[in-house]
Amino acid sequence: MKPARKQAPFALPDIAIRRDPDGTIHLRSRTPPAAHPETLINHLDRWAVATPDRILVAERQGVGWRAVSFAEAARASRGIATALRARDIGSVMVLSENSVDQALLMLGAFRAGVPFCPVSPAYSLLSRDFAKLKQIVAIVRPGLVLAEGLAPFERARTGVDLGAAEFVGDVSALAETEPGALPEVTGDMVAKILFTSGSTGSPKGVINTHRMLASNQAALGQVWTCLAERPPVMLDWLPWSHTFGGNQNLGLAVSHGGTLYIDDGRPTPARIGRTVENLRLVDPTLHFNVPRGLDMLLPHLEADTVLRDRFFENLEFVFYAGATLPLSLWRRVEALGLAATGALPVLTTCYGTTETAPLALAAHLVLEGTGVVGVPVPGVEAKLVPTGDKLQIALRGPNITPGYAGRDDLTALAFDEDGYFLSGDAVRLADPVDPNAGIIFDGRIAEDFKLSTGTWVSVGALRVAVIAACGAAVSDVVIAGHDRDGIGVLIFTKPEARAAAIREGLTRHNAANPASSTRVARALVLDTPPYVDSGEITDKGYLNQRRILERRADQVDRLFAEPPGPDVIVA
Secondary structure (H helix, E strand, O other), X not given: OOOOEOOOOEOOOOEEEEEOOOOOEXXXXXXXXXXXXXXXXXXXXXXXXXXXXXXXXXXXXXXXXXXXXXXXXXHHHHHHHHHHHHOOOOOEEEOOOOOHHHHHHHHHHHHHOOOEEEOOOHHHHOOOOOHHHHHHHHHHOOOEEEOOOHHHHHHXXXXXXXOOOEEEOOOHHHHOOOXXXXXXXXXXXXXXXXXEEOXXXXXXXXXXXXXXXXXXXXXXXXXXXXXXXXXXXXXXXXXXXXXXXXXXXXXXXXXXXXXXXXXXOOOOOXXXXXXXXXXXXXXXXXXXXXXXXXXXXXXXXXXXXXXXXXXXXXXXXXXXXXXXXXXXXHHHHHHHHHXXXXXXXXXXXXXXXXXXXXXXXXOOOOOXXXXXXXXXXXXXXXXXXEEOOEEEEEEEOOOOOOOEOOOXXXXXXXXXXOOOEEEEEXXXXXXXXXXXXXXXXXXXXXXXXXXXXXXXXXXXXXXXXXXXXXXXXXXXXXXXXXXXXXXXXXXXXXXXXXXXXXXXXXXXHHHHOOOOOOOEEEEEEOOOOOOOOOOOEOOOOOEOHHHHHHHOHHHHHHHHOOOOOOOEEEO
């Protein structure tokens, strides 16, 4: 008999569906969106009165934590806002990693009505030519830059012309400013500019308004009922320069009276130990991660029953996003939760982009496996538009960006005539009849390609299938084969990987997927990891398929060379 699953702390979806004659599918929640304040600052002030001493955000300091309460954060943000207005600061930029000071500066900028721009630390710490940082600075033109620690401060100041921008290493002096009169901040004002780099080309500055952030958190409160029952507690490493960590997770703490402990570990061999150390100090109620992060964390939970039991004791759910979770990892999470609590844990996900702030779809339904990314949350309309042989998802709602900073041309291309944001992502219904069964992510339309035979290859689905078949032998794969006779894969391996295990995995995959659109003909193990500086991988661990194929064109040629070289695995 199948073990019982822990009750999902969700409001079950109620989705309306309408179909057009041309095949377009319209989806929306019948639940009306909840009323909400226009800015997250309204939430901060509410919790500062209701729970003044509760920790809002904390970072490691010595053997413990440097913690800031809601009341302290509210006071500091007023001082920072006053200082920013007195200096006539037009925008604020951050070059360093997640920190208490960054959170306070963000809240101060929000209160002052000053756009806040957190930039990936990799652009200043790891870059050789500062190309992306220079492009971002040209768009944002910051008046004040937070760069904690000597390295980002000195490298940015010597490598990039920041004009007359004021550099600060902490916010203590700003926070101590005597609070003064401040302007009214409305939902339509710019809260953030978050940069996302496309497959190629320059970074795009996505405008995030206060209404976008506030409506996202209101929708989360509607679909995740546990947020109203007890304040969320999180230990989180996801970078605030991205929408997942900075908007959703930090926003959860501010909006729902929760606590975010900043994890200064990372899902890398060198830093995963720090994450484990931090987990021993925190009892999370929600866990957010990307598949790569879970892959690095699970061996530690499997090896330490005390850590495992503490991790799952108060946990409402495990949330993953950014990429499809391989079924093998899903089952390992289930096995750990079952061993710890006697019930299968709840796993869930959402779908969104930087342009949707990020929540657009939420899987607030019981999932038994990977694939489904959710249904439209209250207030969001989804339109599934036939594009080639797939359906592209387009979105409209209060969470959608008004456009890209300084790029009216890109803004015009991003929306259709009805004001829907064109995501570029393909999806399909999990059940053609029942929209409440959810939407399945079906890959990036721009990543799919045709073989020389004219057969389309669905890159997203194939990537997940290959990783699942190869299991622990690979960390990630890139699918190649445009205008070729067959499919090839470039493989990033784990240190313990064996060529025989990869060959066996590909053989299993091909036996189950013999069609030319799914069968892997060849594979090549790459001898260098993906590079952040060149855009091959983000600092969250997501691969940029197109960029890797472009930069490693010589290895793609080796993959398909005739006759195949000795390092090419012929499946």
